[in-house]
Amino acid sequence: MTGQIRILLADDDAMIRDALTGLLERSDDLVVVATAGNGHDAIDAALAHRPDVAVVDLQMPSLDGLGVIAELARVLPSCAGVILTGHGRPHVLRPALESGARGFLAKGAPSSALAEVVRRVHAGERYVDPVLAAEALTAPETPLTPRETDVLRAAARTTSIREIARTLGLSQGTVRNHLGTAARKLEADGRSDAVRVARENGWL
DSSP states (O other): OTTOEEEEEEOSOHHHHHHHHHHHTTSTTEEEEEEESSHHHHHHHHHHHOOSEEEEESSOSSSOHHHHHHHHHHHOTTSEEEEEESOOOHHHHHHHHHTTEEEEEETTSOHHHHHHHHHHHHTTOOEEOHHHHHHHHHSOOOOSOHHHHHHHHHHTTOSOHHHHHHHHTOOHHHHHHHHHHHHHHTTOSSHHHHHHHHHHTTOO
């Protein structure tokens, strides 16, 4: 069919990618031209296939959804970005839109919603899931500073202070200080509990 909207799907869960592909391709005007399981592969796939719309999971390995959308806005500005997420988070919703995302949709939205959002962003409109918007407006603000959030997010991926320090370009002492401060602010019993509390509140 001519005039189809060409779509890139990026999600680190293969089952979700397959399910979304099947869902979108039920519509004659939509076609999935590429999929990717991490952020850097999503950029490569977008440059290779030049989709009209990129549907990107917020949390992915190597480069998260915000990073993918921001990079696509730079290297492929004709591609409209849609972020998929499980949470409406105050500190994510605004950056998502500022990164260049045209749509922000919950993964649990009705099956017809994603196809409609793809059409709308391709037409130049914006769409923010009303449930996510309401959740973002009513959720408590994070008590963590941006650097504490970075350190705690890195701590969620590795238990090595040295690795966290190397990744973020900090000294090991500074990493320990940030982790300790974050745990106190979250009234958490150590690093792992701080990560848990932050995740449950949507601050990571």
